[in-house]
Amino acid sequence: MAVEGGMKCVKLLHYIFLLAFCACAVGLIAVGIGAQYVLSQTISQGATPGSVLPVVIIAVGAFLFLVAIVGCCGACKENYCLMITFVIFLSLIVLVEVAAAIAAYVFRNKVMSEFNKDFQQQMKNYPKQNQTVFILDRLQKKFRCCGAANYTDWETIPLEPKGRVPDSCCINVTQNCGINFKVNEIHTEGCVEKIGVWLRSNVLVVAAAALGIAFVEILGIVFACCLVKSIQSGYEVM
Incomplete structure (x- = not known):
């Protein structure tokens, strides 16, 4: 019963973090659209580091929203396959975000x-x-x-x-x-x-927001793994 009660708590926290994922997804989409709007006014269109990065941010935000829906369905139905899919996709998103952050740093002078x-x-x-x-x-x-x-x-x-x-x-x-x-x-x-000074002054804000999103995603992976282990072990999670 103690384990079952603990899993109920984890499941509740999982739902809370799913709401946070949705908020993060909407935030990423908004940031990507805003960045695309600003850059489209001053940087010519084409496959350049400056123009591609906002598209990546928007795509990650949209994908994160879909992954949150998968995680919600998996938790509601206590479906092992859906929860594994949620963990894998969320892990991929974290890797893409890390890669995007590295690319933004490497190509900052190019932009x-x-x-x-x-x-x-x-x-x-x-x-x-x-x-x-x-x-x-x-x-x-x-x-x-x-x-x-x-x-x-x-x-x-x-x-x-x-x-x-x-x-x-x-x-x-x-x-x-x-x-x-x-x-x-x-x-x-x-x-x-x-404008470069203005961008650099906002880098810390963007970095803090990115770290916050990454922290939420990692916690989501942890809670999802706990639910997967519970489902696999055959515990009844309400």
Whole structure:
């Protein structure tokens, strides 16, 4: 009876952690979509480390949600095969997350290099008055920056009238404030470095969240293994 009661407690904790898995899955999907949205505005599309990583995060989140459903069904029906499947899939997810974390660390400089290259390309497209105008203006306003490396990058861009910068470079944004500007009236720092600083400042938050998710998943594996052992031994778990 003591073992049976202990397994009831483990089963209850297993359900609680399944809810946590669902929350983690939704969180991963949201983070992946957000990262994809941000990167799609500044990094060209293609199979590059910067563009692939958000897709991996979204896929892991969706897969984790499906695995949580498998774990719930396995616990409810006390099905040995479903619980083994849950343990195997959850272990694979942990391995994929570790691999993604390592890849993000290894390719961090590559991502910034892509960002710098594509930011400069977007600057060249700026005079065409397409969606690039909206994207760059919003980035320059939000991060209070101007150009890729600094405001002088705009000197090579054929804006009319010649020698101006976009109005979004101005400290106080008003119409045509970028014409005949004075240096003390605009943001002089480049966007690539300022956005890089912002990303680095949020790395600890992302790392803490990743560790929390991994901890929940490992606990889930432990509780699932306990249930598998109980089912295999023929104990009645209510």
